[in-house]
Amino acid sequence: MRHLMSPLDFSVEELEHLLDLANDIEQNPEKYAHACDGKKIATLFYEPSTRTRLSFEAAMMNLGGKALGFSSADSSSASKGESVSDTIRVVSCFADICAMRHPKEGAPLVASLASKIPVINAGDGGHQHPTQTLTDLLTIRSLKGRLDNITIGLCGDLKFGRTVHSLIEALVRYPNVKFVLISPEELCIPDYIREDVLKASGHEFEEVTRLEDALPKLDVLYMTRVQKERFFNEDDYVRMKDFYILDKEKMKLAGPDMLVLHPLPRVNEISTEVDSDPRAAYFKQVQYGVYVRMALILTLLEVKVC
Amino acid sequence: MRHLMSPLDFSVEELEHLLDLANDIEQNPEKYAHACDGKKIATLFYEPSTRTRLSFEAAMMNLGGKALGFSSADSSSASKGESVSDTIRVVSCFADICAMRHPKEGAPLVASLASKIPVINAGDGGHQHPTQTLTDLLTIRSLKGRLDNITIGLCGDLKFGRTVHSLIEALVRYPNVKFVLISPEELCIPDYIREDVLKASGHEFEEVTRLEDALPKLDVLYMTRVQKERFFNEDDYVRMKDFYILDKEKMKLAGPDMLVLHPLPRVNEISTEVDSDPRAAYFKQVQYGVYVRMALILTLLEVKVC
Amino acid sequence: MRHLMSPLDFSVEELEHLLDLANDIEQNPEKYAHACDGKKIATLFYEPSTRTRLSFEAAMMNLGGKALGFSSADSSSASKGESVSDTIRVVSCFADICAMRHPKEGAPLVASLASKIPVINAGDGGHQHPTQTLTDLLTIRSLKGRLDNITIGLCGDLKFGRTVHSLIEALVRYPNVKFVLISPEELCIPDYIREDVLKASGHEFEEVTRLEDALPKLDVLYMTRVQKERFFNEDDYVRMKDFYILDKEKMKLAGPDMLVLHPLPRVNEISTEVDSDPRAAYFKQVQYGVYVRMALILTLLEVKVC
Incomplete structure (x- = not known):
C-alpha cells in the first residue's frame, strides 16, 4: 500500500x-x-x-x-x-x-x-502540500505541453512559500528548466533550496527584485502572496509591495503565451483586471x-x- | 445560465x-x-x-x-x-x-x-431569501389550491421580517389577494412596502394590532417571531407580546380551513398545543x-x- | 416505528x-x-x-x-x-x-x-450510548463466539463510565457471566449497579483494586479511561494511575485468548506497545x-x- x-x-x-x-x-x-x-x-x-x-x-x-x-x-x-x-x-x-x-x-x-x-x-x-505541486505540474504540462525546456518565474514570498519550494524541487528533475526568482531581499529563497537544490542540480537560475525585469523572458509566472507581516518594517512593505502586484500594465511586458499561475487564495497580488487575460491560468489550475x-x-x- | x-x-x-x-x-x-x-x-x-x-x-x-x-x-x-x-x-x-x-x-x-x-x-x-418565499407560495398553492383570491394575515415583526416583505411582493402579482397586517405599531410594515408595493398594486389591505381581530377573516395566517430586542422598552414588550402568540384559544376564532404558516424556527410565538391542529401547516411547509x-x-x- | x-x-x-x-x-x-x-x-x-x-x-x-x-x-x-x-x-x-x-x-x-x-x-x-454497547456485544460475540459463560473484567473509571454501566446491564441478561470490577475505591461501581443490577440478577462478581490481580482469570478485559480530575487529590492519582495502565508486562499475566476492548479514544491507559498483541481487539471493535x-x-x- x-x-x-x-x-x-x-x-x-x-x-x-x-x-x-x-x-x-x-x-x-x-x-x-x-x-x-x-x-x-x-x-x-x-x-x-x-x-x-x-x-x-x-x-x-x-x-x-x-x-x-x-x-x-x-x-x-x-x-x-x-x-x-x-x-x-x-x-x-x-x-x-x-x-x-x-x-x-x-x-x-x-x-x-x-x-x-x-x-x-x-x-x-x-x-x-504535495497535491498542490501535482496540480501545478499538471497545469503547466497541460497548457504548455511540456515540463522541460521552460523558463519559470517564481514571485513573492520565496522564503516561507512551501508551494514554491516544492515546485522547484519537482521541476529540477526535468532538463533545461530555467528559474527566475523574484522577491524582496527579505523574502528570498532559502539557502538549502539555492545550494542543495538549484546549484546542486546544475539548473540555470537568477534572483531579481522587480517583477518587471523578469516578465519578458518567462514561459510561466508563478505568483504567491507577499504577506505584510513578513516584512521587517512598514516602510519596506510600502516601498516594495507594488513590485509584486501583477496588473494589466505589467502583463504588457510578458510574452503572448506566458501562463500566470497562483496557488490561491490571492489577496491583492494579482489584480482582478488580469482575470480576463487569456494568459491567466489560476482558475484553470483549480480545475486541474x-x-x-x-x-x-x-x-x-x-x-x-x- | x-x-x-x-x-x-x-x-x-x-x-x-x-x-x-x-x-x-x-x-x-x-x-x-x-x-x-x-x-x-x-x-x-x-x-x-x-x-x-x-x-x-x-x-x-x-x-x-x-x-x-x-x-x-x-x-x-x-x-x-x-x-x-x-x-x-x-x-x-x-x-x-x-x-x-x-x-x-x-x-x-x-x-x-x-x-x-x-x-x-x-x-x-x-x-x-427567495427559496423561503418559493416554499411559502408552494405551501399555500398546494394546500389552498390557489394563490389568487385569498385573504392572508401576516403577523409579528413586519418591519424587519424579510420573509414577510418578500411574500407580499410575490403575492401582489396575483389578483384579489387581501392582506391583513398584524403587528405592534413599532414593528409595522415599512413605508416602501405599504406605498410602493401594496398601494401601488391596488390590493386591499388593513393594518391591525391584535391577532384576535384578524383571525376570523383569514384564509392563511403567516406567523413570524417578535423579538424582544426590537421593542423600545420592556413595558411595551410585556404589554404586547401575548397579542402575537398563537394558541389553542385564539385558534378557535379562526375558520376551519385557515392555514397557519411559519418560516421557522419558532421560539414561543406558536404554542406547541397548536401543532396537532389540522390547520397547522408549518411542518408541511418544511416538506414543501x-x-x-x-x-x-x-x-x-x-x-x-x- | x-x-x-x-x-x-x-x-x-x-x-x-x-x-x-x-x-x-x-x-x-x-x-x-x-x-x-x-x-x-x-x-x-x-x-x-x-x-x-x-x-x-x-x-x-x-x-x-x-x-x-x-x-x-x-x-x-x-x-x-x-x-x-x-x-x-x-x-x-x-x-x-x-x-x-x-x-x-x-x-x-x-x-x-x-x-x-x-x-x-x-x-x-x-x-x-446504546450503539457503543451494541458494538461491544458484537465484538465479544464475534471474537469469543458467545455472550454467556464468560468472565469479563471492567477496568478504570467504573463510577462515571456510562459504557461500563450499559455493558453490565446488557450482559446480566446472559447466563453465567462473571464480572471482575477493577477500579480505585474512589471510582468504584455505583450502588445502583452493584445492588439493583449485579446482585439482583444473581451474577457472580468481585471488586478488586489492581489490574494485575484480575488479569489471569479474564476472557475479556474492557478498559476505560481514568481521568485525573476524577480523583480527590493529586497524590492518590499518582499512586494509583499505573495500576490502570495496560502494558506489555501486564499482558503477560493474561491468558492467550483474553480480548482487550476499549471504547476509545484512549489517552494512555493502554500502552501503544499492546497494539500489536493479537489479543488487542479495540481497533477491530471500531470495525464491528x-x-x-x-x-x-x-x-x-x-x-x-x-
Whole structure:
C-alpha cells in the first residue's frame, strides 16, 4: 500500500503516468464516473482549508464515491487528546482512503505508519502540500505541453512559500528548466533550496527584485502572496509591495503565451483586471487540481479503468 | 445560465411551471430519484442556517446528486480574506450548482456575476431569501389550491421580517389577494412596502394590532417571531407580546380551513398545543421547501425529466 | 416505528437477530451495498464526537445511502433557540433516519416523541450510548463466539463510565457471566449497579483494586479511561494511575485468548506497545461498530435484504 507524503514520492516516470491519467480524465470524465462507486474518502482537516478539502471531496464524488470527515479540529475528537495514529486506525474502518491536513509538520507521515488505508498529505504546516505541486505540474504540462525546456518565474514570498519550494524541487528533475526568482531581499529563497537544490542540480537560475525585469523572458509566472507581516518594517512593505502586484500594465511586458499561475487564495497580488487575460491560468489550475486528485485517488487505490 | 437572487426573478408564468414541477415531484418522487445522478451542489454557508442548508442538501440527494460545502465562515477560507468572486470561481470547478448564504447583503449577487455555475441566494443578511418565499407560495398553492383570491394575515415583526416583505411582493402579482397586517405599531410594515408595493398594486389591505381581530377573516395566517430586542422598552414588550402568540384559544376564532404558516424556527410565538391542529401547516411547509428546492435545482440545471 | 434509546430496548432475542445480521454484513458486504440506495441518515451532533458520527455516516454509505447533518451545536440552528422537538420534526422532512448526540440527558428521547423518522440515541450526556454497547456485544460475540459463560473484567473509571454501566446491564441478561470490577475505591461501581443490577440478577462478581490481580482469570478485559480530575487529590492519582495502565508486562499475566476492548479514544491507559498483541481487539471493535450500525439502520428502517 502506498501513501503520498511529498511531491517527490513519485518518480518522474510515475508522475508522467499520473499526469497522463489526469489528462485522460479531463478528456473522458464519463469513463471514470463510476470508477470508485461504493468507495469513500475521509477528509481529516485539523485546520480549515476549504479549497483543498472540497477539491478532494469533489474528486472522489466525480469518481462515483462518497466523502466524510471533519473540517476543523474543533469539530473532531482531537480535542479529547487522541493521537493521529489512533485516529487513522479508527478512520481506516470508515473509509478507503484519507486526505489529512494538519498544522503540525509530519503528522500525516505519523498517521500513514499506523494506517490501513492510503494517506494523502493535504498540507502539514509549512512543510509539504504535495497535491498542490501535482496540480501545478499538471497545469503547466497541460497548457504548455511540456515540463522541460521552460523558463519559470517564481514571485513573492520565496522564503516561507512551501508551494514554491516544492515546485522547484519537482521541476529540477526535468532538463533545461530555467528559474527566475523574484522577491524582496527579505523574502528570498532559502539557502538549502539555492545550494542543495538549484546549484546542486546544475539548473540555470537568477534572483531579481522587480517583477518587471523578469516578465519578458518567462514561459510561466508563478505568483504567491507577499504577506505584510513578513516584512521587517512598514516602510519596506510600502516601498516594495507594488513590485509584486501583477496588473494589466505589467502583463504588457510578458510574452503572448506566458501562463500566470497562483496557488490561491490571492489577496491583492494579482489584480482582478488580469482575470480576463487569456494568459491567466489560476482558475484553470483549480480545475486541474480536481483532475490530478482524481488520478491520485485511482492510483493509490489501484483502481484500473479500461 | 440563470441564477436565483430574488423571488421576483421568476415571472408569474415561470413560477407556475416551477410550482407545477414541485407538485409533480411530490406526487412522483421515484421519477426524479436519478435526475441529478453524478451532479453536485455546493452549500456555501458563511453563516450557519442548518434548516436551509440541510433542505438544499436533501433536495439534491433526493435527485440522486451529492452535496459538499461548509456550514460556517470559520471552517472556510473566508478567514484568509478571499473574495466571494474568487471563491465562486473556485467552487465552479467543484460543483454544478451552488446555494450561498451570506451575512452581507448582495454577496450572492456578486458571486453570481463571477460564477460558472448557477448560484442560488440562500439568504443574504436582511435582504432576500427567495427559496423561503418559493416554499411559502408552494405551501399555500398546494394546500389552498390557489394563490389568487385569498385573504392572508401576516403577523409579528413586519418591519424587519424579510420573509414577510418578500411574500407580499410575490403575492401582489396575483389578483384579489387581501392582506391583513398584524403587528405592534413599532414593528409595522415599512413605508416602501405599504406605498410602493401594496398601494401601488391596488390590493386591499388593513393594518391591525391584535391577532384576535384578524383571525376570523383569514384564509392563511403567516406567523413570524417578535423579538424582544426590537421593542423600545420592556413595558411595551410585556404589554404586547401575548397579542402575537398563537394558541389553542385564539385558534378557535379562526375558520376551519385557515392555514397557519411559519418560516421557522419558532421560539414561543406558536404554542406547541397548536401543532396537532389540522390547520397547522408549518411542518408541511418544511416538506414543501424540499420539493420546491428540487424543482429549482432541476430548473436552473435545465434537467428535463420525462 | 421504532427508535433506539437504550441498549435494553432490544430483547435478548431481538439482539441476537441484530448481531446475526451484523455478522452477515461482515461476511457479505456486497449483498448489502445497495440496501439503502436513495435513503439518508441525518447526524445531528449537538456536541462533537467524530468517531461516532463518522461511524454512522460510514454505515449508511456502506448501505448505498447518504448522510447530512451537523457536527456541533455552533454550526446548527440550536443557537436560535429551537427545541429538539421542532428540529426533529423539520429533519424528518430531510432524512429517513436520524442519529442524535446531545449533551443533555434525555434529549434524544424528547426528539423521538416528536419524530416522524426513527431516532437513534448516539449518546446523551452521561446517560446512554446504546450503539457503543451494541458494538461491544458484537465484538465479544464475534471474537469469543458467545455472550454467556464468560468472565469479563471492567477496568478504570467504573463510577462515571456510562459504557461500563450499559455493558453490565446488557450482559446480566446472559447466563453465567462473571464480572471482575477493577477500579480505585474512589471510582468504584455505583450502588445502583452493584445492588439493583449485579446482585439482583444473581451474577457472580468481585471488586478488586489492581489490574494485575484480575488479569489471569479474564476472557475479556474492557478498559476505560481514568481521568485525573476524577480523583480527590493529586497524590492518590499518582499512586494509583499505573495500576490502570495496560502494558506489555501486564499482558503477560493474561491468558492467550483474553480480548482487550476499549471504547476509545484512549489517552494512555493502554500502552501503544499492546497494539500489536493479537489479543488487542479495540481497533477491530471500531470495525464491528460499523457493522452493528449498518444492521441497526436496516432494522429500524425495516429494510429486508434477501
